[in-house]
Amino acid sequence: MKLFDVYPLNNITITRALGSKVWDADGNEYLDMYGGHAVISIGHTHPHWVKRIESQLEKIAFYSNSLVIPQQQELADKLGKLSGKNDYQLFLCNSGAEANENALKLASFHTNRKKIIAFKKSFHGRTSLAVAATDNPAIVAPVNQTNNIVFLPFNEVDSLNAVFKAQGNDIAAVIVEGIQGVGGINVATTPFLQAIRQNCDQYGAVYIADSVQCGYGRSGKFYSHDHAGVQADIYSMAKGMGNGFPIGAISIAPHLQPKYGMLGTTFGGNQLACAAALGVLEVMEAENLLNNAAEIGQYLMDGLRQLPLIEQVRGAGLMIGFDVPDSIKDLRKNLLWKHRIFTGEAKPNVIRLLPSLALSKADADHFLDAIGAEIKALSSSSTLIPS
Ligand SMILES: Cc1ncc(COP(=O)(O)O)c(C=O)c1O
Numbered sequence: 001m002k003l004f005d006v007y008p009l010n011n012i013t014i015t016r017a018l019g020s021k022v023w024d025a026d027g028n029e030y031l032d033m034y035g036g037h038a039v040i041s042i043g044h045t046h047p048h049w050v051k052r053i054e055s056q057l058e059k060i061a062f063y064s065n066s067l068v069i070p071q072q073q074e075l076a077d078k079l080g081k082l083s084g085k086n087d088y089q090l091f092l093c094n095s096g097a098e099a100n101e102n103a104l105k106l107a108s109f110h111t112n113r114k115k116i117i118a119f120k121k122s123f124h125g126r127t128s129l130a131v132a133a134t135d136n137p138a139i140v141a142p143v144n145q146t147n148n149i150v151f152l153p154f155n156e157v158d159s160l161n162a163v164f165k166a167q168g169n170d171i172a173a174v175i176v177e178g179i180q181g182v183g184g185i186n187v188a189t190t191p192f193l194q195a196i197r198q199n200c201d202q203y204g205a206v207y208i209a210d211s212v213q214c215g216y217g218r219s220g221k222f223y224s225h226d227h228a229g230v231q232a233d234i235y236s237m238a239k240g241m242g243n244g245f246p247i248g249a250i251s252i253a254p255h256l257q258p259k260y261g262m263l264g265t266t267f268g269g270n271q272l273a274c275a276a277a278l279g280v281l282e283v284m285e286a287e288n289l290l291n292n293a294a295e296i297g298q299y300l301m302d303g304l305r306q307l308p309l310i311e312q313v314r315g316a317g318l319m320i321g322f323d324v325p326d327s328i329k330d331l332r333k334n335l336l337w338k339h340r341i342f343t344g345e346a347k348p349n350v351i352r353l354l355p356s357l358a359l360s361k362a363d364a365d366h367f368l369d370a371i372g373a374e375i376k377a378l379s380s381s382s383t384l385i386p387s
Pocket residue numbers: 095096097098100123124125126177181182210211212213214238239
């Protein structure tokens with residue numbers, strides 16, 4: 001049997017990882033500025049997280065949601081405390097798409113409405129409603145196409161107000177990333193997020209903060225929407241939540257009432273996943289990783305802004321993007337193959353940095369030195385090409 005070939009691959013096999021470093025099968029060391037796609041929050045193979053998972057595994061890995069699983073309440077308490085949402089309710093699932101799918105369903109159940117507002121360049125996952133709310137027709141199958149999603153320009157208050165004015169009573173939810181990830185690191189402005197809150201309040205719609213990539217401390221605050229001082233009705237999360245162990249969740253405001261059978265999952269909230277997620281939050285708290293993300297993120301952005309040629313350095317905390325002009329278009333490729341540094345990308349020309357929230361200043365310097373040297377090398381070689 002062969003693998004279903006949907007991923008273009010770099011021919012590298014990682015066999016070991018620690019903190020912000022990973023090693024391939026030949027023992028070569030790489031700096032991970034990609035965090036395995038924004039997933040590594042507390043650092044690869046953190047010893048406390050490993051111990052937490054191992055000791056849970058020795059007792060019980062899984063039993064169904066039909067019985068009491070005390071680890072779920074422990075996780076809810078810890079998450080409520082660290083995210084400043086003690087009065088919210090937690091529903092556990094397994095991935096980011098599933099979190100958004102449940103958030104959108106819950107909003108529709110709550111309002112008894114069908115219309116969803118989403119934004120240009122959004123990415124919300126690949127399940128049916130999440131992918132329909134994603135602005136990429138190439139990944140929406142015919143069966144997922146629906147007229148229930150209204151796509152509006154990101155960060156444009158006037159068009160948001162106009163749509164609410166025209167059809168506000170049909171709108172179940174607005175789903176928005178506080179910082180668009182796949183779309184190229186686009187930071188939502190405070191007036192835009194405030195306008196979403198205000199319209200949702202006025203028309204009784206549900207404000208869903210897709211925090212799958214920009215949440216869980218990545219922006220330097222627990223949720224990126226916190227920078228705007230805005231409270232969402234539902235926060236969806238996944239990626240950093242398990243530091244690589246698959247787990248997702250939605251954090252739900254108190255006025256959204258549950259009903260037996262309304263949402264459900266077989267695997268969500270199992271003992272092992274909860275232990276992994278608790279390990280993450282314990283490390284985030286003990287090592288003050290939100291502060292580290294804010295500090296090192298600012299340091300990286302300041303350093304990047306000193307460099308020639310790259311443009312529009314933007315982001316918050318350790319979610320950073322910048323544009324790469326055509327003259328140095330091999331920058332990302334060379335960072336990997338010449339300097340052994342993993343970065344992320346957003347098409348067509350954005351480099352995305354999504355490293356562990358525990359990234360050290362020394363690793364940030366290593367990255368800045370390497371990218372500075374590579375920009376120099378690429379720009380001098382491009383000027384040598386005869387016209
Ligand atoms: C903002 C956002 N939402 C949802 C998802 C989907 O998450 P998953 O791949 O865990 O289903 C992603 C994944 O990249 C994402 O970036």
